[in-house]
Amino acid sequence: MAFAEGISIEDAYVRAVPPGQPNSAAFMTLTNAGEQARALIAAESDAAEVLELHTHRMEDGMMQMRQIEQIELPAGETVALAPGGLHVMLIGLTKALAPGDQVELTLGFDGGDSQTLSLPVKRIDPSAMPAHKHH
Secondary structure (H helix, E strand, C coil): CEECCCEEEEEEEEECCCCCCCEEEEEEEEEECCCCCEEEEEEECCCEEEEEEEEEEEECCEEEEEECCCEEECCCCEEEECCCCCEEEEEEECCCCCCCCEEEEEEEECCCCEEEEEEEEECCCHHHCCCCCCC
């Protein structure tokens, strides 16, 4: 779909949120077809005041969302940004995000290259999210 120096981006979308919800998230699959490890280091969009790279981590028996500096893209591997895992957080939405809308999103990579995408807004079925298993 889109390329930034050896990186392909597929299945990208932004989560639809109810009116008044201040935050959302973008998900996608990133494949690094190159021979060098790369990293996603930034994201920008007019749809939100702030964009951050996030992950979910288990801390003190609770799933916590944490901002991270970058998302590693190992050479020759595919990294999924998905609900319950790595994602791009859109904080302080500047407009409502309804299914069928489009969000312009620019991803910044180490090395200074970037890629601008137009992501569809989709409703996420909560039952499709990975279940949290407790041991």
